[in-house]
Amino acid sequence: MNAIDLLKEDHRRVETLFAQFRENENGTNGALFKKIRDELLTHAHIEEKVFYPDLLKRGKKDLKAIVREGLEEHGQVKKLLSELDKMTPRNKAFNPKLKVVVEDVEHHVEEEEGDMFDMAEDQLTESRLETLGAEMETEKARFQKRMGIKPSREPQIKKGVLDTVMETTKDLVTGAFLASDESKPSARKTGKGNGSGEKRSSGSGNGGGRSSRSSTGAKNQRSRTKASSSARGSARGR
Ligand SMILES: [Fe+2]
Numbered sequence: 001m002n003a004i005d006l007l008k009e010d011h012r013r014v015e016t017l018f019a020q021f022r023e024n025e026n027g028t029n030g031a032l033f034k035k036i037r038d039e040l041l042t043h044a045h046i047e048e049k050v051f052y053p054d055l056l057k058r059g060k061k062d063l064k065a066i067v068r069e070g071l072e073e074h075g076q077v078k079k080l081l082s083e084l085d086k087m088t089p090r091n092k093a094f095n096p097k098l099k100v101v102v103e104d105v106e107h108h109v110e111e112e113e114g115d116m117f118d119m120a121e122d123q124l125t126e127s128r129l130e131t132l133g134a135e136m137e138t139e140k141a142r143f144q145k146r147m148g149i150k151p152s153r154e155p156q157i158k159k160g161v162l163d164t165v166m167e168t169t170k171d172l173v174t175g176a177f178l179a180s181d182e183s184k185p186s187a188r189k190t191g192k193g194n195g196s197g198e199k200r201s202s203g204s205g206n207g208g209g210r211s212s213r214s215s216t217g218a219k220n221q222r223s224r225t226k227a228s229s230s231a232r233g234s235a236r237g238r
């Protein structure tokens, strides 16, 4: 499966869980949290392990910037998940914190589908996206097996797993910034390694994901990060 299709499929699945949370925002959501956590950790893992590194390697400057922001957002969400993991669902702060996770992820998904994925489709070949999709499917199965996450959405994650996962994100974020520092001058000098060769023919018609997303929850969160998003948007001239 194409990488973009696979990731969008994951997004839609987690949105279903978010809808369940919204219907029960004042109830007990311990079991639902575990499903959300396992979905998000698995999804973040395959993006960080397979998709994002490839975009950082082959993407242009604007795409790399979004990927780095995405990594930061993954880190924030994982931190919240880790805090929730240590709380009892009866704790008064549990649902509000879970709500922040939902809003953060909605914002993140909106940026991925509204900006990052479109750029990836423009800047990577179709065959590359197919390869990445296959790699992510393999990596997903491997991660779920290692973490004790059942693909059937039966969450049974092992204790302490979140600390390990957060360390991985931290390393990736650091690596991304180091890579960008290294690549800045050389990328310009060498004529942008991926520009012409990797470009797909335009008109792939994949803007569907963007227009289909207009979640209200994301709007709240959007205001929080409006400054960074709009700055980037105007820089891109979109
Ligand atoms: Fe992501």
Ligand SMILES: [Fe+2]
Pocket: 007, 011, 043, 047, 109, 112
């Ligand atoms: Fe994603």
